[in-house]
Amino acid sequence: MAARLLGMVVEGPDDARTVPGLVDRVLVNEVPALAGKLARARTFCGLDASAAFVTxxxxxxxxxxRRHGHFGGEPALKDARTAVLALRCFVACDPQPRAVVLVRDSDGKDAERRRGLEQARDDAAWPFEVLLGVAHPMRECWVLAGFVPEGKQEEASLAALRKELGFDPAARSHELDASSKTAKKSPKRVLDRLTGGEHEREARCWTEPDLGHLRQRxxxxxxxxxxxxxxARLVPVFSDAAFKDDSGAE
Structure with a gap:
């Protein structure tokens, strides 16, 4: 089984934990043969062999x-040129990745940032699949979408936050505000209240809930x-027909 290189551009180390976890959930769900084999099936990479991601x-x-000028006759939106630069860097890598994952926080500019990434993806016939993600307003909201209280203490914490905010931050995380880490509606503050800032507890938010739950929330x-x-874009790279090494063996 030949490992697929997957390039990853994210905001930082916390995103570099969450994004692969979510990718793996979908891959195993759609390609059951990958269960228990992910360590050999895929490797996330940055722009050199020693890094698992690039920021x-x-x-x-x-x-x-650098990329200059318009994109398809349109002015470049925020992140378009940076995203093209990242993709060109991966084109220059040896070996090239089979896919590149671009994940960005929206910071309250969801539509604009998504369109900017789309401009970059549409700018060339890239030699790999390009996957886009915009966390609105930030990565912590994706984690909150998978938060299910474990025990009475977490149930009480969630109830207190619902009362404080006026809505359920797990069910309606998009209504939180990324403007300040200490603000009442800060996704970072809310997630820390619910998980105690523990990475292991955070990880259970994207590894344990059903994918249908994550999609709905x-x-x-x-x-x-x-x-x-x-x-749509990565599962075919790992399909039974495509996922073979050069000798044709599984």
Missing amino acids: WSTVHQQRVP GNDNGLAAFLREVE
Whole structure:
């Protein structure tokens, strides 16, 4: 079984934990033969062999041709040029990845950032699949979509937050605000209240709930759209017919 390289551009280390976890959920659900074999089936990578991802903030440090001008006759929207730069960097990699995952926080500009990433994807016939994700307003909302209380203490914490906010932050995470980490509606503050800031507890939010639950809760925060991207663009790379090594063996 030959591992597929998957390039990943994200905001930071926390996203680099969440995004692969969500990708793996969809892959195993759609290609059951991958169950228990993911470590050999796929490897996430940055722009060199020692990194599992590259951050948006460091893409501009790369020495590849910059993209100028309009995109399909339209002015470049936010992130379009940076996304093209990232994709050109992966084109220059040896070996090239089989797919590149671009995931960005919306920071309250959901439609604009999504269109900017779409401009980048449509800008060339890239030699790999390009998957887009916009977490609205940020990655923590994707995690909150999978939060299911475990025990009375977490039930009490969620109830207190519902009363404080006036809505259920797990069911309606898109209504939270990314403007300040300490604000009442901060996704970071809310998630920390519910999980105690523990990475292991966070991870259970995307590894344990049914995918249908994640899609329903993630319909307005960009998670459901990202899961559809994985299904449509990445699953075929790992299909039974395509997922073979050079000798043709599974």
